[in-house]
Amino acid sequence: MSDRAPQPGHAQPEPPRTPTPRPGGRSARVRADVVAATLAEVTARGYDGLTVDAVAARSGVHKATLYRRWGGVDGLVADALTASADQVWPLPDTGDxxxxxxxxxxxxxxxxxxxxxxxxxxxxxxxxxxxxxxxxxxxxxxxxxxxxxxxxxxxxxxxxxxxxxxxxxxxxxxxxxxxxxxxxxxxxxxxxxxxxxxxxxxxxxxxxxxxxxxxx
The missing domain is CATH 1.10.357.10 (Tetracycline Repressor, domain 2)
Known part of the structure; x- marks a missing residue:
């Protein structure tokens, strides 16, 4: 079974999605750990080598949680970008x-x-x-x-x-x-x-x- 598209029983896989966790608390910590693990894995292995199993092992978050909240590797990649966009980007102000x-x-x-x-x-x-x-x-x-x-x-x-x-x-x-x-x-x-x-x-x-x- 591919961890890119889990198919329990005869159910069809859900499309990749970006989670919307509540700010703060355990949910935010889980998301931060998962994003960090996703970045580390995609850097080391690329898209073709990125797996939910590896992100689960690196982040310490159960694989079932990753599937439920992120839907698979595509959702993990998407949320890593969303998290990056949320970071403050200090801008120059030289007057020119x-x-x-x-x-x-x-x-x-x-x-x-x-x-x-x-x-x-x-x-x-x-x-x-x-x-x-x-x-x-x-x-x-x-x-x-x-x-x-x-x-x-x-x-x-x-x-x-x-x-x-x-x-x-x-x-x-x-x-x-x-x-x-x-x-x-x-x-x-x-x-x-x-x-x-x-x-x-x-x-x-x-x-x-x-x-x-x-x-x-």
């Missing part, structure tokens, strides 16, 4: 849009190219692309991150550096998209200069009004 975007892209570059830290987010994103539940969680993760980071562009609008109505989330997408393209699409090397160039290009486009309403 270009410098703020450079710091954001440098951070993305630093995280994904770090010999010790980079393997976990890389493995998690790669695993998320392998299932509908994971892909949906990945979209939600990036949407949340872009919306949070939009503050750097919104502050630039307030300073008069950008046109009114500039879509801050789109500015951040434009700055970071070239990095993820290299990391997960083409596999081309990513260096610090490429990260800075992506930030500079997004800043120039934003100042030119490409992310502001056109009035059409």
């Amino acid at each position: 849009l270009g410098q703020d975007l450079r710091r954001i892209t440098r951070e993305v570059f630093a995280v994904f190219t770090d010999p010790e830290l980079g393997s976990t987010p890389t493995a998690l994103i790669t695993a998320a692309q392998r299932s509908d539940a994971g892909a949906a969680a990945l979209r939600a993760f990036f949407a949340a991150r872009h919306q949070q980071a939009a503050a750097v562009a919104e502050r630039a609008v307030t300073r008069g550096e950008l046109p009114p109505g500039t879509d801050g989330a789109e500015v951040v997408r434009a700055a970071t998209a070239p990095l993820y393209y290299r990391l997960f699409v083409t596999g081309e090397p990513l260096d610090a200069r490429a990260a800075e160039r992506a930030a500079d290009a997004a800043a120039l486009a934003a100042r030119a009004g490409l992310f502001a309403p056109t009035g059409d």
